[in-house]
Amino acid sequence: MVRLITHNLLACHVKGCNTNNFPLQFRDIQIELREAEFNPDFLKGFMPKIEWKALVDAARQLGDTSLPLEQPEMLDDEFLKNLHHVLLEVKEV
Amino acid sequence: MPLQYLIVFASTHPEFRLPELSSVGELYGFTVTLPLALEDRDPTRPYMVVELDQEEHAFALARRCILVKAIYEFYGQGSSYDELHACTRANEARWAHYVPDTSFRFIVTAHNHKIPQSRQRDVVESFAYMALLGKIEMKNPQILFGCFEEYSSRNGLLRSKHEGDGQFRQVYFGRLLVEGSARQLVGIYDVKKRAYYGNTSMEAEISLLMANQTLAAPGKLIYDPFMGTGSMAYVTSHFGGLVYGSDIDGRQMRGKGKVPGVIRAAKAYGTDSRILDLCTFDVTRNPWRCGGLFDAIVTDPPYGVRAGAKRLGRKKELNEEQLKTFMEYRNNPRVDDQPYIPPTKPYELSHLAVDLVLLAQHLLRPGGRLVFFLPTVTDEYAELDIQSMVCEGMEVIANSLQDFGSWGRRLVTIRKTTDREYPRPSFEPEQPAEAGHVPAHKDFREKYFQGFKKDDGETGGQTP
Numbered sequence: 001m002v003r004l005i006t007h008n009l010l011a012c013h014v015k016g017c018n019t020n021n022f023p024l025q026f027r028d029i030q031i032e033l034r035e036a037e038f039n040p041d042f043l044k045g046f047m048p049k050i051e052w053k054a055l056v057d058a059a060r061q062l063g064d065t066s067l068p069l070e071q072p073e074m075l076d077d078e079f080l081k082n083l084h085h086v087l088l089e090v091k092e093v
Numbered sequence: 094m095p096l097q098y099l100i101v102f103a104s105t106h107p108e109f110r111l112p113e114l115s116s117v118g119e120l121y122g123f124t125v126t127l128p129l130a131l132e133d134r135d136p137t138r139p140y141m142v143v144e145l146d147q148e149e150h151a152f153a154l155a156r157r158c159i160l161v162k163a164i165y166e167f168y169g170q171g172s173s174y175d176e177l178h179a180c181t182r183a184n185e186a187r188w189a190h191y192v193p194d195t196s197f198r199f200i201v202t203a204h205n206h207k208i209p210q211s212r213q214r215d216v217v218e219s220f221a222y223m224a225l226l227g228k229i230e231m232k233n234p235q236i237l238f239g240c241f242e243e244y245s246s247r248n249g250l251l252r253s254k255h256e257g258d259g260q261f262r263q264v265y266f267g268r269l270l271v272e273g274s275a276r277q278l279v280g281i282y283d284v285k286k287r288a289y290y291g292n293t294s295m296e297a298e299i300s301l302l303m304a305n306q307t308l309a310a311p312g313k314l315i316y317d318p319f320m321g322t323g324s325m326a327y328v329t330s331h332f333g334g335l336v337y338g339s340d341i342d343g344r345q346m347r348g349k350g351k352v353p354g355v356i357r358a359a360k361a362y363g364t365d366s367r368i369l370d371l372c373t374f375d376v377t378r379n380p381w382r383c384g385g386l387f388d389a390i391v392t393d394p395p396y397g398v399r400a401g402a403k404r405l406g407r408k409k410e411l412n413e414e415q416l417k418t419f420m421e422y423r424n425n426p427r428v429d430d431q432p433y434i435p436p437t438k439p440y441e442l443s444h445l446a447v448d449l450v451l452l453a454q455h456l457l458r459p460g461g462r463l464v465f466f467l468p469t470v471t472d473e474y475a476e477l478d479i480q481s482m483v484c485e486g487m488e489v490i491a492n493s494l495q496d497f498g499s500w501g502r503r504l505v506t507i508r509k510t511t512d513r514e515y516p517r518p519s520f521e522p523e524q525p526a527e528a529g530h531v532p533a534h535k536d537f538r539e540k541y542f543q544g545f546k547k548d549d550g551e552t553g554g555q556t557p
């Protein structure tokens with residue numbers, strides 16, 4: 001039961017788990033929404049750390065299609081708001 | 094020209110004062126210039142005159158520093174009133190504009206001493222040359238002048254009430270600019286008033302000092318790998334940080350009840366939206382996907398007295414038969430089975446400390462900070478204890494002792510100074526003791542329970 005930011009940051013390092021160690025698979029697909037403060041500077045600083053495909057896939061599995069398949073070059077407000085919502089406000093339960 | 098300010102410190106935690114000033118300065122992007130003479134920058138003294146580029150910086154320090162009681166615009170100091178007045182006259186430009194019609198009041202007070210009323214009046218009168226024309230207003234003066242006499246501590250010595258009056262070490266004079274407003278947080282974050290706490294919770298004042306060492310601010314990502322009941326999370330999220338916590342024992346973070354204890358407590362403080370997630374794992378087997386993630390790692394590592402350090406693994410490896418049974422249970426858990434509780438083995442403190450710095454080297458962003466406590470045996474401590482845990486790209490920037498007598502704990506702040514990336518530490522099982530340096534915190538737990546006995550059989554002082 002974690003936020004998608006966490007889902008994007010955790011991998012399995014157990015020996016012998018090298019093939020499919022990221023991203024961790026969801027067991028049931030259920031979500032919960034939590035509110036978080038919007039901080040564009042945090043998001044911009046954090047973008048290089050995101051495994052983008054894993055994030056987009058995870059969001060789509062949970063029914064959120066607001067993010068583009070490729071990380072955009074132009075970080076407009078609408079994009080940052082969507083990213084904020086997906087990373088910090090969607091929790092898979 | 095830089096401006097001079099007189100800082101009146103709160104009486105607690107002297108060794109934490111200067112690190113806090115420079116951290117808060119760094120956080121807001123200014124420098125706090127300390128006096129040149131070593132004795133004037135002695136952090137155990139209650140007053141200090143510092144230089145700042147702008148008045149606004151003094152306000153920032155007063156808003157954020159837990160150990161700042163008040164900040165005065167500095168007018169004069171001396172080892173006698175003659176010196177003090179000469180200095181104050183020389184600085185007339187600083188106070189001349191208050192002469193014509195500003196209402197004012199004087200306070201005359203002392204550290205480690207009580208000045209008799211009659212002499213307080215004499216002191217006020219000795220400032221007559223300022224020729225202040227404004228009204229004296231006891232209740233709501235427009236400005237407040239403060240005169241502070243500093244006496245050396247005469248701890249334990251009995252003396253009559255006003256004995257030694259006037260024999261101060263130094264006297265300071267200035268105008269009150271701002272009272273420290275961060276100190277009230279010590280009451281707000283009082284552990285006993287918290288919705289969730291436990292016997293490992295860290296006292297509020299120290300937690301807040303730790304938070305300031307992390308440079309916590311909105312949008313900073315902060316991690317406590319030994320989260321326990323979350324003391325570091327509340328204060329860092331108070332300052333805007335986004336917090337991750339993990340612990341080998343999830344019950345420490347959850348407590349009883351449906352909503353995890355740490356979240357309940359954070360909710361009461363209004364910062365639960367900044368607690369990103371709480372994860373249960375052994376830090377030596379941590380699942381972070383990559384490094385360079387956090388702006389700060391702040392933690393009170395388990396040092397074995399109240400909450401022993403453990404790590405997954407067994408003291409002795411299983412024999413073949415045990416291993417077979419174990420795998421069988423593991424592969425075919427019964428439906429009604431209790432959750433699997435993995436075996437743990439002890440984790441020696443000096444080993445843990447080295448691992449923690451390596452972990453921070455990997456997980457911190459360039460410029461990020463590791464802030465943690467290290468318990469140590471006072472008589473055996475050597476500077477090298479800390480230096481020997483540091484690895485490439487990591488620099489100790491503060492090291493403050495909280496003294497409990499025969500033992501103490503040091504709040505260590507380490508900065509990652511490079512933008513190089515480092516691999517995940519291996520957390521290799523303890524190597525046989527090397528011939529190298531043996532720090533005083535090695536086997537702290539054993540030493541603690543032996544009462545820090547030295548070879549001559551002498552026993553140390555207080556217990557925590």
Ligand SMILES: C[S@@+](CC[C@H](N)C(=O)[O-])C[C@H]1O[C@@H](n2cnc3c(N)ncnc32)[C@H](O)[C@@H]1O
Pocket residue numbers: 291293294295318319320321322323324325339340341342345374375376377392393394395396400401402403404405440
């Ligand atoms: C001194 S307590 C931290 C207290 C915390 N600051 C608080 O406010 O309660 C140390 C914590 O480290 C945890 N711990 C011990 N060994 C660990 C390990 N190998 N990995 C992760 N956590 C561990 C313990 O369960 C304990 O909660």
